[in-house]
Amino acid sequence: MTRREDREPLSEEDLAEIAALPKVELHLHHEGAAPPAFIRGLAQEKSVNLSGVFRADGSYAYRDFVHFLNVYEAATQVLQTPRDYGRLTTALLEDCAANGVIYCETFLSPDFCGGGDLGAWREYLHAIREAAEAAERDMGVVLRGVVTCVRHFGPDRAKPAARCAAETAGNWIVGFGMGGDENRGELRDFMYAFDMAREAGLKLTTHAGEWRGPSEVRAAVEELRVARIGHGVRAIEDLALVDLLAETGVVLEVCPGSNVTLGVYPDLAAHPIARLRERGVKVTVSTDDPPFFHTNMRREYVSLAQTFGWDADTLRAVTRTAADAAFCNTDTRDRILKQLDTK
Numbered sequence: 001m002t003r004r005e006d007r008e009p010l011s012e013e014d015l016a017e018i019a020a021l022p023k024v025e026l027h028l029h030h031e032g033a034a035p036p037a038f039i040r041g042l043a044q045e046k047s048v049n050l051s052g053v054f055r056a057d058g059s060y061a062y063r064d065f066v067h068f069l070n071v072y073e074a075a076t077q078v079l080q081t082p083r084d085y086g087r088l089t090t091a092l093l094e095d096c097a098a099n100g101v102i103y104c105e106t107f108l109s110p111d112f113c114g115g116g117d118l119g120a121w122r123e124y125l126h127a128i129r130e131a132a133e134a135a136e137r138d139m140g141v142v143l144r145g146v147v148t149c150v151r152h153f154g155p156d157r158a159k160p161a162a163r164c165a166a167e168t169a170g171n172w173i174v175g176f177g178m179g180g181d182e183n184r185g186e187l188r189d190f191m192y193a194f195d196m197a198r199e200a201g202l203k204l205t206t207h208a209g210e211w212r213g214p215s216e217v218r219a220a221v222e223e224l225r226v227a228r229i230g231h232g233v234r235a236i237e238d239l240a241l242v243d244l245l246a247e248t249g250v251v252l253e254v255c256p257g258s259n260v261t262l263g264v265y266p267d268l269a270a271h272p273i274a275r276l277r278e279r280g281v282k283v284t285v286s287t288d289d290p291p292f293f294h295t296n297m298r299r300e301y302v303s304l305a306q307t308f309g310w311d312a313d314t315l316r317a318v319t320r321t322a323a324d325a326a327f328c329n330t331d332t333r334d335r336i337l338k339q340l341d342t343k
């Protein structure tokens with residue numbers, strides 16, 4: 001391996017090639033991807049007062065992670081109907097396509113889409129899928145959904161979310177997972193919901209190892225038996241666990257810009273993504289909630305190249321790892337892999 005100081009710096013052309021690479025994104029919260037201007041426009045239409053949600057420059061305003069969750073939930077107040085979610089889907093897929101994303105999965109929460117009611121959830125899902133099909137036709141970006149429960153809403157609300165997921169599982173709803181505040185409750189409290197989703201044939205992921213340490217990542221693997229982990233980066237604090245992740249092939253949905261913005265690491269150079277990859281862990285790259293964290297997929301790829309010297313081939317390999325770890329069916333995956341080969 002080349003030591004960092006021995007590497008040739010990447011040229012402008014190298015960085016332009018990297019920015020233009022086709023990309024696959026696995027960790028994106030549907031509401032968290034809402035462009036601020038879209039949310040402001042909807043608030044105006046509906047006369048919803050969103051004071052405190054935006055800074056003077058129009059970006060989302062929050063102080064820390066818990067406050068971010070509050071602002072996130074406040075912004076989602078304007079998303080009140082299936083039609084609103086259809087419009088949101090179009091807006092976020094425009095951003096994905098503009099960043100070269102050819103396939104993405106978003107986290108969809110029945111708690112935000114119909115309050116956990118199955119009938120309402122089906123209507124939201126219908127509107128989202130219609131918008132996604134139009135975006136695939138018009139912009140060439142493929143979307144699939146991963147239903148999520150919200151950890152700080154507790155295990156009792158995770159069950160109806162899992163039921164919504166199980167009842168709509170198929171070629172479009174392809175996974176089940178959990179987001180929210182990692183410091184609340186224990187992963188094993190959510191086992192019932194995860195088992196219900198697994199029995200319905202859904203693939204599993206959960207946020208873990210962002211705010212809590214390696215034991216949380218181990219619990220995600222051993223207790224919830226997930227195929228992927230949202231973040232998982234603090235596994236680096238326990239090398240035996242890192243080796244377990246490498247051996248079992250559990251995939252990390254790493255969101256470097258999100259981690260740095262929220263202060264999990266002071267800067268990208270201190271971020272463990274490169275060390276995890278060097279030790280054999282399957283890492284992928286995502287944006288989490290891009291407008292909240294002032295990022296997008298192009299910026300993530302370019303920053304990784306500049307910080308760790310990852311060249312276009314390294315980032316192509318990371319993208320392939322993401323395509324292999326996508327929860328979609330084989331036909332869709334083959335189509336994505338073929339597109340990655342030809343670009």
Ligand SMILES: [Zn+2]
Nearest residue numbers: 179207230288
């Ligand atoms: Zn997330």
